[in-house]
Amino acid sequence: MIIQEGIIYVNSLGEDLLELSARTRVSDGIVNAGANINQKYCEGAIIPRQPWQSATEDTLSKIIANGNNISYGNWIDIIPIPENLLHPFEPLQQSSENGRSDDEINSLIYQKDEFRNAIPNIVEYLESINTKNKCHANGVGIRANPPGCLTVTQGKDRSCYIGLHLDSWYRYPLKDRHLSPNRVCVNLGFQDRYLIFINLTLTQISEMIASKSQHTKTQPRHEFDLLGPFAELNSEYPVVSISIKPGEAYVAPTENFFHDGSTLGNDCADVQLTILGEFFTG
Numbered sequence: 001m002i003i004q005e006g007i008i009y010v011n012s013l014g015e016d017l018l019e020l021s022a023r024t025r026v027s028d029g030i031v032n033a034g035a036n037i038n039q040k041y042c043e044g045a046i047i048p049r050q051p052w053q054s055a056t057e058d059t060l061s062k063i064i065a066n067g068n069n070i071s072y073g074n075w076i077d078i079i080p081i082p083e084n085l086l087h088p089f090e091p092l093q094q095s096s097e098n099g100r101s102d103d104e105i106n107s108l109i110y111q112k113d114e115f116r117n118a119i120p121n122i123v124e125y126l127e128s129i130n131t132k133n134k135c136h137a138n139g140v141g142i143r144a145n146p147p148g149c150l151t152v153t154q155g156k157d158r159s160c161y162i163g164l165h166l167d168s169w170y171r172y173p174l175k176d177r178h179l180s181p182n183r184v185c186v187n188l189g190f191q192d193r194y195l196i197f198i199n200l201t202l203t204q205i206s207e208m209i210a211s212k213s214q215h216t217k218t219q220p221r222h223e224f225d226l227l228g229p230f231a232e233l234n235s236e237y238p239v240v241s242i243s244i245k246p247g248e249a250y251v252a253p254t255e256n257f258f259h260d261g262s263t264l265g266n267d268c269a270d271v272q273l274t275i276l277g278e279f280f281t282g
């Protein structure tokens with residue numbers, strides 16, 4: 001299936017086509033996780049269908065901003081975090097490099113105040129790069145995840161992985177989802193991590209379902225119910241993966257597009273810092 005224009009990658013790093021294509025891959029579609037043997041998925045979870053392939057120039061042109069199509073809730077970006085602000089988190093990166101497990105690193109995060117105490121400087125930096133930026137106090141946290149996971153987010157009781165999902169800190173109704181606060185997620189680990197996502201806004205997903213299913217199925221009533229029907233009707237639609245290098249952060253409207261983090265192919269634990277808020281570009 002040909003990828004459509006939707007969620008836009010701003011590319012404020014100004015990378016050229018070669019660098020962008022080195023960062024970007026696309027999956028062979030989307031699939032119900034049912035039979036996945038590598039990770040235990042929750043019932044109904046939807047995941048990228050492998051293998052991952054490099055993105056063609058045509059695909060990149062659908063994903064990357066061309067200067068006139070960015071609006072609140074429909075863009076992602078990657079920003080570098082200054083080295084001096086990352087310095088206090090170095091023990092976490094070293095633990096990742098030295099092969100400590102995600103559990104060991106999470107204990108370290110929990111026990112030591114120095115990591116929590118270093119977050120306000122990152123908040124201050126994020127608010128300084130655009131005067132409209134505003135970080136929220138809720139949802140701030142550092143967390144380690146295991147390496148080698150196609151998707152990293154687990155359900156509340158941590159008994160299974162949830163697959164592609166919407167974040168739901170704010171629970172705006174479907175029609176207002178694009179106005180939800182967005183999220184910054186810093187890679188504090190030793191290896192690249194991946195933001196994987198369906199590059200469509202929730203409104204686009206909802207419209208695509210409606211256009212294909214009007215004669216057959218009842219309409220989904222809730223925004224969380226949209227992914228199953230979408231995957232069923234558009235199983236060829238690719239999931240995009242963008243690599244986030246150590247010291248970089250992604251900014252993304254995680255309440256308005258189906259996404260997850262990925263550590264597939266890594267052998268060191270992933271460490272990430274999340275900050276919610278209202279972040280602007282340009």
Ligand SMILES: [Fe+2]
Nearest residue numbers: 166167254260
């Ligand atoms: Fe999420």
